[in-house]
Amino acid sequence: MKKLTTLILSFCALVVFAQDEIILNQNYSSPLSVNPAFAGSAGRTRVAVNYFNQYPGTGSTNVKSSVSADHYFGKIKGGIGIIASSFVAEDGVYNFGSYSLIYSAHIPLAEKLVIKPAIQLGFGNKKIMTEFCFPPPPNPSLKPIFLEQFGYSKIRFIDVSAGFIIYNEKYFGGAMVYHIAEPYMYTEKSIEETTDSYVLPMRYDIHGGLNLFTESKIQITPTARIVITDRMELYRVICAAALKGYRMGLGYERSGIMDYDNYHLLLGFVGKKFSIVYNYVFFVSQLNNQHLGSHEFSFTWLFGKKDKTPEITCPVINGI
Secondary structure, eight states: OHHHHHHHHHHHHHHHHHHTSOOOSSTTTSHHHHOGGGTTTTSSEEEEEEEEEOOGGGSSOOEEEEEEEEEEETTTTEEEEEEEEEEEEGGGTEEEEEEEEEEEEOEEEETTEEEEEEEEEEEEEEEEOSSOSSOOOSSTTSOOOOGGGGTOOOEEEEEEEEEEEEEOSSEEEEEEEEOTTOOBOOSOOOSOOOGGGGBOOOEEEEEEEEOBOTTSSEEEEEEEEEEEOSSOEEEEEEEEEEETTEEEEEEEEEETTTTEEEEEEEEEEEOSSEEEEEEEEEEOGGGTTTTOOEEEEEEEEEESOOOSSOOOHHHHSSOO
């Protein structure tokens, strides 16, 4: 019985830790969720909304969403941003949310080379329904697994992250360290576990890309992103093509947390002051597409006149 309890708890923890990281599919439709250093990079007010419906084929609600806004202020030579993200899983059994304030400095290194260091201060909360961890078993004689047995409870925490991006007109790259303080995620310890199992581990995010054929009608932008924690790894490459206002992209992703591969198809339109992009994810490997993939929609609006600060053209040009 003790071994069974440990096995069930380990699986539950794996799912919970995976959900604690709100990582969207579209690399740059929500730039502040990739790296806070993008705050102010549009040179004007930018508002982005993302909606990610994960595994709709399961019949339960698993939705990630993000809303962000940022603006460049010439007087402080930097950008200010705010972002709110949430994840509701298994029809509300699990809820995770985070709310952050961002400052990103704008430091020219050369005529067309800029570095933007940034810091992000956030507040997070997590809540799991205290009735059960999993849905009731099919056999009525079996009892559901009550979370009280394992000491899970609602928790609030303060989070600190920092990073930078460096770019010119054709190339860009950046790195980010999330959860520097590694905040505690549980307040009770009713089983024998190490302290590391009760913290939100540091997450390392490395990303970059370049613009190809910038003088031609069709522009190509390949991008790459690597996300690493002590509990998961994610590797993603996306290549997007831009023809006037229309966008199309194809991507590949490999994740170590559940040992799966998936392929991305992105379609969108980017206007002068708004963009809309759709992303479909087709799962392969162990999941074998049994969840009918995932869908993500993103909307971006730009307001006001563009400031004199250089726009980061590499991730913004395709809007995805």
